[in-house]
Amino acid sequence: MMLIARRNFVCKFTILGLLAGLAFFSAVQSAKAEYADVVINNYADAAGMRPAVFPHWFHRIRFRCKVCHADLGFKFKAGGNKITMAKIINGxxxxxCHNGEIAWSVENCSMCHSGVPGLPTHFHGSTVQRLIAPTYKPLETKQ
Amino acid sequence: MIIIKQTRFLSLALLLAVPFMATQVQASADSLSGVTAVNVASSVSAANTFNRNLKKDKVRNAAPPEDGIHDPANDSTHVLQPPLEAFEGFPPSDFGNYVDWVKTLDDGIIQPRWDRKDPTEEPFVMDLDIVRPVKASVPDVVFPHRQHTMWLACSNCHPAIFIPQQQANQINMSAILLGQKCGVCHGKVSFPITTKSCKKCHSKPKPADWEPPLSEATLKNPWR
Incomplete structure (x- = not known):
């Protein structure tokens, strides 16, 4: 009897987990954000801030990839750079660039920290994202 | 006993059927009363939309407050530049940002800096095409160094992602789709892998005498 109860318990949680995962992907899928927008939520949520959103398209118009990915040492991985405000203030x-000389400086918190709270770190519109959650099932948007 | 079972089954079937009938009746009533087709479609199942596989994004390049990842409750979200405003006059494409970035740069519509501070510094562009024969019957791949060195430094790809040596890099589409090799950028920031973008890489027609290679599978090793 105990065993059955326990199994039910485990089952419930796996189903709950699956549902939560589905909910996340449906939320991300229904978003219409720009290709290559990166949501970075390594530490923001825990610190009570909105996650940061990095628009590749905006920066690409002003700089070539090499400036950030070779000179500044950004790795080709969403959330893989462990960026903190302390490091940003350190230059x-x-x-x-965001130091008040080349671009606006760090006191404009909410310009970067503008993501929907709770969004996980991800690359918007990436092929992997499309593959993991196929779009054949139309999703209802909350409106 | 059998009769009881059958009646049970019948009642179950009835229970299931009633709501369906109700929705059908409602839908026909709606169409009779002149409600627009859109409303009816939304009350029926959304799984059977016309030509669902050709479904297109209705909203391209949405402005930050409407794009689903920016928080509209945040004041600065409304200060951010909408992409369409920035993309005015850029050559269009069918995927990604719907902008042909390489052409935009080639045409001089944008002048992104090569150096963080010095706007006059120019990239070292290497014009070298690498042809990669493809085993399958799709056209061979031509990798153009020119377009890549206009944006990137050599160290971005060599030697970590691609070993700069002939025959040293095994590349296949599954690896790319999963974000390795070309997929480190293509499918994330540079043009994505869609059915419309195959030809951008697979661009060199097969030689006239080309024949599909024979399978290397044997009875001992069928997984070749």
Whole structure:
């Protein structure tokens, strides 16, 4: 009897987990954001901030890939750079330009920290994202 | 006993059928009363839309407050530049940002900096095409260094992602789709892998005498 109860318990949680995963992907899929927008939520949610959104398209018009990905040491991985505000203020990563000289400086918190709270770190519109959650099932949007 | 079972089954079937009938009646009533087709479609199942496989994004290049990843409750979200405003006059494409970035740069519509501070510094562009024969019957791949060195430094790809040596890099589409090799950028930031973009890489027709290679599978090793 105990065993059955326990199994039910486990089942419930796997189903709940699956549903939660589906909900996340449907939320991300229904978004219409620009291709290559990166949501970075390594530490933001825990610190009570909105996640940061990095628009590749905006920066590509002003700089070539090489400036950030070779000179500033950004790795080709969403959330793989462990960017913190301390590093930015120190002049690393975003802080190399966002220092009030080349681009606006860090006191404009909400310009970057503008994502929907709770969004996980991900690359918007990436092929992997499309593959993991195929779009054959139309999703209802909350409106 | 059998009769009881049958009646049970019947009642179950009835229970299931009633709501379906109700929705059908409602849908026909709606169409009779002149409600627009869109409303009816939304009340029926959305799984059977016309030509569902040709479904297109209705909203391209949405402005930040409407794009689903920016929080509209955040004041600065409304200050951010809408992409369409920036993309005015850019050559269009059918995928990604719907902008042909290489052509935009080639035509001089944008002048992105090669150096963080110095706007006059120019990239070292290497014009070298690498032809990669493809085993399958699709056209061979031509990798153009020119377009890549206009954006990137050599160290971005060599030697970590691609070993700069002939025959040293095994590349296949599954690896690319999963984000390795070309897929480190293509499918994330540079043009994505869609059915419309195959030809951008697979661009060199097969030689006239080309024949599909024979399978290397044997009875001992069928997984070749």
């Amino acid at each position: 690393q990563f975003c802080g190399a």
